[in-house]
Amino acid sequence: MNSQLLNRLKLMGVFCHVVEAGSMREAAAKLGISPPAVSQFINQLESELDVTLLYRSTRRINVSEAGEKFYLQSKKMLAAAEQAEEVIHQSRSAISGELRIALPVGLAAKPAARALAPLFKEHKELKLSLIASDETVDLIDERIDIVIDCGEAKDSSYIYHQLGKATKVICASPKYLQQHGNPVTPRELGDHTWLGLGEIEAKGVLNQVVLHHAKSAPASFKPALRYVFNDLNALISHVQEGLGIAQLPTLEIQHLLDNGELVPLLPDWQIEKHSVYALTRDKKYTYKMQAALAALKHYFGNIES
Incomplete structure (x- = not known):
């Protein structure tokens, strides 16, 4: 897809707004741009296509025969773009699909089960891949959503989440x-x-x-x-x-x-607590990641250890 076609998609969107609004002024108000800018976009589109799409008068606009056909096809393309965005939105908002969590072998048993069980019982469409390893895990190469660990975080390039304290x-x-x-x-x-x-x-x-x-x-x-x-x-x-x-x-x-x-042993003597934390690749969390982080913070933030 070349840059000319990408720019034309923008012009098609403006054109569809004008047709649906019935005037350039109303379309400009909905788009948040000036009426002259709308007029310029329509002129550019007609020039590139070498066809008249709209007949203008002082009171209103009329769509040409070519404009009617172009409008119908443009709406299909814009609808496809909106559908693509909706797919992304649903994937971000739905608490479903696979959640990949990496953590040390010790934490992968009872602690992880206790922390995550309520989340997976509530959301039946959510799947879990638990990667238990005491070795350093590459979040990107291994497509890890969340890493859980204890102590001090070793890699500051990831986003740090304090989950709680343990001892x-x-x-x-x-x-x-x-x-x-x-x-x-x-x-x-x-x-x-x-x-x-x-x-x-x-x-x-x-x-x-x-x-x-x-x-x-x-x-x-x-x-x-x-x-x-x-x-x-x-x-x-x-x-x-x-x-x-x-x-x-x-x-x-x-x-x-x-x-x-x-x-x-020695219950009157205490050992200093250490951090339990999570790492994520960036701040663009899907809903399933937000739900998982919330569940982890709820569990590790309330442990009496």
Whole structure:
């Protein structure tokens, strides 16, 4: 499609407004331009087509035979353009179609299910593709709508959305505590068997313990790990089996804390909270993305962790 045809589409739109309004002055008012500008557009269109489309008089205009035929075809083309816009509008406004969300493996289980389940139960036409990976995801190459992560955002070129705050908890299974006792001070933690993630995978965030107390000085130490894993779910499962204690992200194990499969240790000592956030490619959100972000903010913004 060349530039001449694109410009002619604009002229066709002006022409159709004139025909439907019955005068150039009324058409100009509806288009928000001056009557002389409308007249100039019509003259240009007639010159390019080398045909008379309108007969002008001081009181009104009359459409020529050629003008009638051209009007009917022009309306079809303009209607097709409006229909194309409506398709885009519907795709943006309808909460349906595929929603692609990428997030770390740990968050992809219970946290994601709890956050997104109400959205998908309400909107039956909405489909989900969940990409669980601890590797960096390219939103553009992999057509990702939303990335969810914790801590500090690593790529500032995307749009950042604060979802909420979460923390970590030191815990063990009831089986382990029955056999080895329950530590009641930070100092006693060093006497226990520790599990954790390898430094490369965890970047140290789960292997460095920093505890805060309202009436005591902060306690900080790096436990010696007897069991090391490169997968969070594997780590959690081995803690459940009673092999030792670990510092784990509360979001990923809240269901295990709720049903008693894991027991939080040193409840009077607190671990600093970290951000849960989302990234999107730009600010042009479809309705399904807006609905998903709202659901995520509602869940992560109300967690008691």
